[in-house]
Amino acid sequence: MPVTYTAHYPGAVARDLSEKLSDFVTPMDFGAVGDGVADDTVAVQAALDSGRHVMLVSNRDGQSGFVKHLITAPLNVTTDGQRIFGSTGAGYMGKASINFPTLGANQAVINVKSSGVVLDSLIVKGRDSDGFPAGSSIIFANEDAAVGPDTANNGDVDLTISQCSLGEAETLVRVTGRTIRLTNCNLVRARDVLQIDWPADFEDGPNDDNTALSGMRGYTVRDNRIHGCTGGYIVTNIGTNKANMRGLMVIGNFIDTNIRLFRGVAKDALFSDNVVIHSTVAAHLVHLEAGSDSVRIASNIFYGMEPNRLEATPEHPIVTREIHSGVLIAAARNVSVDGNHFKRVNNAVVDIGPGSANILVRNNVMKDVCLANIATPAADRAPVRVNGQSADVDGLVVDGNIVDQSNPTGGSLIGIVNPGSTTIKNLSVGANVVPTDMYISDFSSTAVTNAPEMLDTAQKVIPYEGDGNATQAFTLKFTPSYVTVTQVSGAAQGQSVSVGTASAAASGLVEITGRVVTVKGAWNTSSTAYTLFAIA
Template sequence: MSTLSRRHVIGAAGIAALGATMAGQLSPAQSAAAAEATADAVMGTTPQEFGAVGDGVADDTDAIQKAIDAQLTRPNKIVFFPPGTYRITRTLVVPDVEGLGGDNFNRIVLAGASTMSSRVSIIDVDFDGTGLEMRAPLAALRGLCFVAPASLKNTVAVQSARDANRVGANTDDVDLVVTECTFIEFYLALRHVGRGLVFTNNLVAVGDFGIDISWPTAGVSGTGVHLLPYGMRKWLIEGNHFHSMGTAIRTTGENAASFRGAIIANNVLDIGRRLFEGGIINSTFSGNVVENGSGGPLINVTAGGTNLTFTGNVLGGGEPTGGGRPPYSIAFDTAVQARNVTITGNTFNWLTRSPVYFAAAASEVTVSANSFDNWNLDQDDRWGAVRINGDATDVSILGNIFGANPVAAAPPVRVIGTITRSTITGNTFENTAGVLWAGAVGADNVIERRRAGAMEQELTAAANGALIVRATTTGAHQVGADAYGAFVAASDQSGGAGPGVKGGMRIVPVNEVGSTAVDLLCSTDDENGVAAMRVGITGITPTADNARDLGSAENRMRTVFAHGVQFAAGPRPQPVAGAMAMVSDGAGGSVLAVSDGTTWRRIVLGNPV
């Protein structure tokens, strides 16, 4: 064993302090032995102890494998790679011997001194194959930099998968941690087969795929929640930098639709085709940034598609001076029936087609408080900022800012099928044709749009549709109180017409049980007052001056003080001044009679005209 390399490894302050404490209680020989034991327990083994050179020229494969194998019986299984370049020419293997009796490699740690931005402890995979196979569960990689020759098509930096050929393999239970590592020029940086992955603060650059996650095809021995569909869970992919990548994260295999429980957060994809592709449910994408994306959708959901949240992401292509232009930011494939999806607080920019795209029907979808800028760069009226290629049911599109569509007449929301039980309100947009184009507008929708010209709000509903305002006032109704709602035009201006209500309508109770009347409101000509004509179950009650004109300006009829006029048929009522009634003419016919308040007087009919 190399004393020099051991001293180099145990030079950390914490170990030195521990050794000093022990030295005060033991003899010099005992202190030396204790320090050596402390290094073994805490800092682990180095490849140099087994002959590694780390100069980037010598083949260090055997030395590293021996260092790994030496961890089988150690209490703390750590292989530490001091700064250097460790060239390997075949696959390194951490075996899976759990359940075979004796010790195992579970919880082994391979660690170096690198960070996601510095290449210090380098493993040079100098062949077209897999650099490291992590078959033991609960393992960790920290501070290592993996590099490979450029343009090889079979290079995989790390494969994390248990041995399916072993009896009682339990291949679903993996739980790998990868942090502060760097992967350069690999076709695939990490292939992970099984449940559980923490992949944080890593740099993956210049490759085809970053992370590939799948479910084992054999050797699954768990029960209950360890089996599909719940087995494929537990993923934290956060704070990574993906640079010049084809696809940063993907799920593959026939069970990809069960990929669940993922937090994909705060990652940066700087130049690449897509951040995610595959099946996924019950997961969240938050705080990710894709800058200068190109090719296919930046987030492409190909299976699953339920119970997903996308929030606080910035997803787009390159600006006019150059760069890629993806067609979609978030896309759901034709095989996906998207349901219970929330897309909120995101920024979408520089896209050739639709930022949010559902290739089939969608239901229970909320799209709110997003910003859409420079979309539909293809200038095709088929693309909306939000496009649903099927029926849209229980969809809410609220409070978004839709930048200008290059096709001025095309609405920002496009539904190819029927929209039903949906709400589209409070959005800002610039086109001239409203907020929605739909194949058909079904029942129970509230669709608000800003019309061209005046700042008006319009509600669109299907034939025979109605807007219902539900009163929530409790207790007894007060006659005349505004308990049911008002729809009025009002001014807040101090000049011109002045402040106050200019017209409108309100619905008020007229008795204690809540029966209502409708007040039609209009401001008076000579002052800023409001007159009301009431329409209720008892008829029409004019305004205070009791006068109303009917007809045109040239041909009109004015009714003045007409409230006391009564028309009656049948038995003659009690005489009331001004009342009129049809009465018998004494010869079997009927004539009109008028009352002076005390008696009734017949009006003799003239000759036929």
């Protein structure tokens, strides 16, 4: 007579016990000990090879502490759609875990060779001493043609990692193929979090969009805590097909020290609502390499650490940490840096490289930026910096930003470095708020063409009262190319004079010298009102 099982809940029905027990397996079913001392490699691999879902229990009856599966060789997952999960949610490293303390160079703790695998509520650790072995990873996902249904590598990874704690490897997750969801995880102790590559043996799949040009897509890193890392990137893409990566989303992560958001080529990508604190590593938080297109960087908070205590002691000095620099746009197109907060940044907030086009820098708050460049030329003290050299920048909007410096440093909002023969085409500068000693830009060594809008901070209306002196000077935040002065009271009311930079230097009425406009004689008569209009 078959033995049955009935769950102790309303509405439950009897099931064959053997069927019930085959819903999932555990490593204990194959002889695992789970004490962190005995080698459980064979048992855990046997559980994975069963083709059933695999559960890691957090503790066993009569055993103190949490279950720790010690392994001494990489594990392999070869069943499509297999779920490997813990019986408790993600937490500290003391809970049920898989530990590979002898992880070596170019090894992974878990190799995922099949598609649609789910890793849920697991704790997986690599090597925790002597540094990270070169090329090591916690999870390495790459479709194995020998495992897949069509004996070809179509890049079908489709991996989900959720509520896991991963740590102690050079790279936590390496994906060679398409689609990963890395969400709600605790990600610690690594150089890079996610490295994306494309299979060398890739073959076009059955769908029109499963090709080398369009198939490398669908990567989500969301709502994770990332900390204790060593200077790499949350996401980086590599390999011969990196220029075709699309559909990357890095959203809502809390990123604590010494790691940056992204480096590589990104297309159709979104970086938003992340909080990144006191990253002291070199280079930019976001580095969009040449070929990037259609990228939005929005609503993030990037901040360096302010003084960490009120008073210093011999044992505990006052410490501050700064972000090295913000966003580097290197020959990229259609990029917006919108609505972010940057605080305590040593260098530029946005660096725009030659060959870039259609760049929007809007509605950002920049507090205490360019801290390392106080003694350098004004162009290097610019929160928005255009690197010239040999290629034009075509399409730049700088609008609605606020720059707030605790210690005014001068400089300009937009700086031009390495100008060469660069032309900035289609420039629009809007209503930005900057310190009193900061101007917009003089563009003295760079041609600017087709600038239809230069609002507020690139044009200025100054009502003034004549003082009867020989001259009266007004210092603007930009270098004007054209000035008109109109008398608005007195016998000559309505009369005006206009000068441009080509004629103003010798004018006996109005002169333009750099950012300084000087009015003279009849345009500075005592007790007479005038209006000065200047445009860049």
